[in-house]
Amino acid sequence: xxxxxxxxxxxxxxxxxxxxxxxxxxxxxxxxxxxxxxxxxxxxxxxxxxxxxxxxxxxxxxxxxxxxxxxxxxxxxxxxxxxxxxxxxxxxxxxxxxxxxxxxxxxxxxxxxxxxxxxxxxxxxxxxxxxxxxxxxxxxxxxxxxxxxxxxxxxxxxxxxxxxxxxxxxxxxxxxxxxxxxxxxxxxxxxxxxxxxxxxxxxxxxxxxxxxxxxxxxxxxxxxxxxxxxxxxxxxxxxxxxxxxxxxxxxxxxxxxxxxxxxxxxxxxxxxxxxxxxxxxxxxxxxxxxxxxxxxxxxxxxxxxxxxxxxxxxxxxxxxxxxxxxxxxxxxxxxxxxxxxxxxxxxxxxxxxxxxxxxxxxxxxxxxxxxxxxxxxxxxxxxxxxxxxxxxxxxxxxxxxxxxxxxxxxxxxxxxxxxxxxxxxxxxxxxxxxxxxxxxxxxxxxxxxxxxxxxxxxxxxxxxxxxxxxxxxxxxxxxxxxxxxxxxxxxxxxxxxxxxxxxxxxxxxxxxxxxxxxxxxxxxxxxxxxxxxxxxxxxxxxxxxxxxxxxxxxxxxxxxxxxxxxxxxxxxxxxxxxxxxxxxxxxxxxxxxxxxxxxxxxxxxxxxxxxxxxxxxxxxxxxxxxxxxxxxxxxxxxxxxxxxxxxxxxxxxxxxxxxxxxxxxxxxxxxxxxxxxxxxxxxxxxxxxxxxxxxxxxxxxxxxxxxxxxxxxxxx
Amino acid sequence: xxxxxxxxxxxxxxxxxxxxxxxxxxxxxxxxxxxxxxxxxxxxxxxxxxxxxxxxxxxxxxxxxxxxxxxxxxxxxxxxxxxxxxxxxxxxxxxxxxxxxxxxxxxxxxxxxxxxxxxxxxxxxxxxxxxxxxxxxxxxxxxxxxxxxxxxxxxx
Numbered sequence: 007x008x009x010x011x012x013x014x015x016x017x018x019x020x021x022x023x024x025x026x027x028x029x030x031x032x033x034x035x036x037x038x039x040x041x042x043x044x045x046x047x048x049x050x051x052x053x054x055x056x057x058x059x060x061x062x063x064x065x066x067x068x069x070x071x072x073x074x075x076x077x078x079x080x081x082x083x084x085x086x087x088x089x090x091x092x093x094x095x096x097x098x099x100x101x102x103x104x105x106x107x108x109x110x111x112x113x114x115x116x117x118x119x120x121x122x123x124x125x126x127x128x129x130x131x132x133x134x135x136x137x138x139x140x141x142x143x144x145x146x147x148x149x150x151x152x153x154x155x156x157x158x159x160x161x162x163x164x165x166x167x168x169x170x171x172x173x174x175x176x177x178x179x180x181x182x183x184x185x186x187x188x189x190x191x192x193x194x195x196x197x198x199x200x201x202x203x204x205x206x207x208x209x210x211x212x213x214x215x216x217x218x219x220x221x222x223x224x225x226x227x228x229x230x231x232x233x234x235x236x237x238x239x240x241x242x243x244x245x246x247x248x249x250x251x252x253x254x255x256x257x258x259x260x261x262x263x264x265x266x267x268x269x270x271x272x273x274x275x276x277x278x279x280x281x282x283x284x285x286x287x288x289x290x291x292x293x294x295x296x297x298x299x300x301x302x303x304x305x306x307x308x309x310x311x312x313x314x315x316x317x318x319x320x321x322x323x324x325x326x327x328x329x330x331x332x333x334x335x336x337x338x339x340x341x342x343x344x345x346x347x348x349x350x351x352x353x354x355x356x357x358x359x360x361x362x363x364x365x366x367x368x369x370x371x372x373x374x375x376x377x378x379x380x381x382x383x384x385x386x387x388x389x390x391x392x393x394x395x396x397x398x399x400x401x402x403x404x405x406x407x408x409x410x411x412x413x414x415x416x417x418x419x420x421x422x423x424x425x426x427x428x429x430x431x432x433x434x435x436x437x438x439x440x441x442x443x444x445x446x447x448x449x450x451x452x453x454x455x456x457x458x459x460x461x462x463x464x465x466x467x468x469x470x471x472x473x474x475x476x477x478x479x480x481x482x483x484x485x486x487x488x489x490x491x492x493x494x495x496x497x498x499x500x501x502x503x504x505x506x507x508x509x510x511x512x513x514x515x516x517x518x519x520x521x522x523x524x525x526x527x528x529x530x531x532x533x534x535x536x537x538x539x540x541x542x543x544x545x546x547x548x549x550x551x552x553x554x555x556x557x558x559x560x561x562x563x564x565x566x567x568x569x570x571x572x573x574x575x576x577x578x579x580x581x582x583x584x585x586x587x588x589x590x591x592x593x594x595x596x597x598x599x600x601x602x603x604x605x606x607x608x609x610x611x612x613x614x615x616x617x618x619x620x621x622x623x624x625x626x627x628x629x630x631x632x633x634x635x636x637x638x639x640x641x642x643x644x645x646x647x648x649x650x651x652x653x654x655x656x657x658x659x660x661x662x663x664x665x666x667x668x669x670x671x672x673x674x675x676x677x678x679x680x681x682x683x684x685x686x687x688x689x690x691x692x693x694x695x696x697x698x699x700x701x702x703x704x705x706x707x708x709x710x711x712x713x714x715x716x717x718x719x720x721x722x
Numbered sequence: 723x724x725x726x727x728x729x730x731x732x733x734x735x736x737x738x739x740x741x742x743x744x745x746x747x748x749x750x751x752x753x754x755x756x757x758x759x760x761x762x763x764x765x766x767x768x769x770x771x772x773x774x775x776x777x778x779x780x781x782x783x784x785x786x787x788x789x790x791x792x793x794x795x796x797x798x799x800x801x802x803x804x805x806x807x808x809x810x811x812x813x814x815x816x817x818x819x820x821x822x823x824x825x826x827x828x829x830x831x832x833x834x835x836x837x838x839x840x841x842x843x844x845x846x847x848x849x850x851x852x853x854x855x856x857x858x859x860x861x862x863x864x865x866x867x868x869x870x871x872x873x874x875x876x877x878x
Contacts, residue, residue: 178757179796179826188751194751316857318759630859664861
């Protein structure tokens with residue numbers, strides 16, 4: 007198997023697998039299920055390698071100190087990290103149990119066969135079960151990363167349909183989410199946020215404070231961090247509203263209202279060249295004149311506004327401070343890094359902090375989960391001995407979550423007389439995507455936790471460093487997979503932008519691929535070459551070509567297009583090393599200037615497929631979410647703060663614009679897993695932009711493609 | 723505080739609460755029925771939907787006291803003798819959820835529709851789901867799940 011950071015950190019087999027007396031197999035992982043069905047995929051892998059029916063497999067919810075530390079559930083890395091680790095652990099356990107069985111039964115290991123955890127010696131009536139062999143004792147051995155895994159041709163479980171773990175509980179309304187937790191003596195809490203980032207609590211009227219306690223609510227105040235807690239949830243809701251209205255807020259200068267797209271390209275910035283996906287600590291070379299072979303040179307700027315995660319359930323957490331220890335139940339995607347950050351922020355020892363992962367509403371990155379955990383912790387420390395269920399409101403989530411940065415992409419390219427790209431330049435401008443919790447030298451870590459900025463003597467905001475990792479941050483998928491001569495790629499980390507930003511599904515890749523794939527169509531048109539052929543001419547990787555072809559064929563690329571409709575296609579390989587995805591769209595721009603999606607073909611290659619339905623859902627869901635970003639979404643604000651504070655002011659995709667979607671997945675049973683959760687997002691925006699152009703002759707270069715944007719483009 | 727009487731999933735409960743308390747808090751906190759989810763508190767997302775006398779109803783704003791004498795059914799009440807309803811089974815079979823936070827509301831909306839109209843067309847299905855938001859992009863699976871019930875006779 008590939009090198010495994012997961013196994014290096016947690017080499018012991020007992021960290022990964024335990025077999026109960028009842029024969030149930032418990033799989034431990036540091037990757038959390040956020041709706042992407044990682045637990046179902048891990049259960050399938052374990053069931054297959056262990057030869058145990060999947061109904062006997064449980065996946066533990068990650069708890070710090072107990073389960074393996076696998077960093078953050080992010081970057082579409084879970085199958086490559088946890089998937090491979092659980093596969094190696096299961097294969098190690100199987101081999102170890104067979105060896106124990108051979109000793110126990112007094113037979114040669116080659117005579118043994120396993121069926122649903124029952125080991126039998128061929129031609130005898132000798133048998134022993136996994137649970138008898140395990141005998142409730144630890145394995146006491148390390149995972150062998152090279153343990154022989156099954157030949158996919160012999161699979162009995164992977165490849166068969168399976169019910170998603172947890173789905174029955176969800177559909178029947180059983181407690182599942184952190185918001186559903188109930189503990190004896192629990193108090194419901196709400197935080198009272200200032201009107202905007204820069205506002206601070208100047209004073210709180212004594213009469214209002216008194217009314218709060220008279221209504222059975224406890225008031226927690228630490229500088230500008232203000233919260234209420236009550237046995238009755240509705241009392242806490244009302245008290246928080248009253249406090250928000252009656253508190254005296256110092257509004258300061260407010261948010262900087264100037265056009266953010268102008269600021270993106272004019273503010274102070276850190277500029278770094280990017281080579282092979284990797285930022286270089288070198289000066290940026292100026293754009294060179296087009297090479298002699300160029301017959302045409304195009305340039306264009308593409309833009310994307312701030313986007314929000316927009317989780318349907320506002321963030322929440324439960325916290326309990328007791329006996330100098332703090333326990334938190336959170337839907338954070340990185341319970342270990344959150345624990346380390348909290349340890350630093352609160353000055354508590356790591357071993358006095360425990361964080362349990364409990365599912366929340368779909369997050370797609372760094373939403374309010376971690377900050378809600380900190381809120382709950384601060385309230386719990388102020389009211390020790392009582393479990394605190396802290397919920398953000400819809401407005402808290404919309405106005406305070408860390409957004410995906412607005413971005414601008416400047417592209418310039420030249421083609422020769424054969425329609426070949428002979429020079430390519432892209433500069434991407436963006437704020438950071440890297441503000442997840444993380445301890446940092448010099449005490450900078452607490453600045454990553456929103457509530458810490460509002461406490462008495464609050465920490466000062468962090469000025470982020472450029473992310474230097476390959477295909478990460480704002481330069482993710484800045485480097486196209488296409489073979490271009492004379493590539494010039496630049497990342498610009500822009501300072502002093504007005505809104506709080508961090509990781510949202512795909513980081514910079516969504517906008518970078520939108521720009522690349524839109525520009526590819528502009529170049530193809532300039533060259534007079536069909537967009538599919540133009541892309542094929544610049545691709546060498548056969549798997550990439552196969553995926554592009556599959557999407558084109560599935561949509562019927564080249565067949566007559568129905569009147570009034572247009573088609574568009576786009577492609578990318580996530581980070582140029584993970585899942586391949588191509589998107590082909592047929593849509594119309596109707597007489598109300600709305601984009602109506604009719605038919606969509608998605609094609610993907612994510613290596614070996616474990617859970618076909620789960621992978622299909624990742625492609626379909628990734629498409630629909632990215633279509634929502636592309637067509638509808640933009641965080642709005644003015645000097646008084648965020649103005650998109652609910653679903654009316656921040657509209658998203660609804661059931662009236664859901665197209666038919668055909669998904670073609672190319673299985674590669676003998677290849678490794680390729681992370682797939684984010685692959686389709688960028689191509690989605692490119693394909694929609696290209697289809698709008700094909701349908702209406704309008705080249706839209708700034709998202710979202712709302713009726714207003716379409717009318718404005720038509721007027722130009 | 724006031725005493726109100728609520729009939730939920732066939733059982734009558736006497737509840738002490740501020741009569742202005744939105745129904746969802748009473749269901750979740752006092753009756754331990756956590757199927758309906760608090761999503762917005764603004765009647766904008768559909769996560770809190772329940773059936774009231776068979777009608778699709780949002781529970782996050784309207785006061786519990788308004789529902790005195792009404793027959794309330796939450797997603798927990800759709801299962802019969804411990805078996806998921808046809809709509810619930812179809813959602814499971816089609817994998818019509820990712821994170822699942824919006825799912826209970828969608829199951830309620832589909833049930834309300836099919837109880838009235840066992841053979842809805844595509845436009846009627848989409849209309850019935852129009853108030854409901856899903857962020858993971860499970861929409862197509864949800865439409866397929868409802869279609870599966872319709873194809874099976876439309877008995878919710």
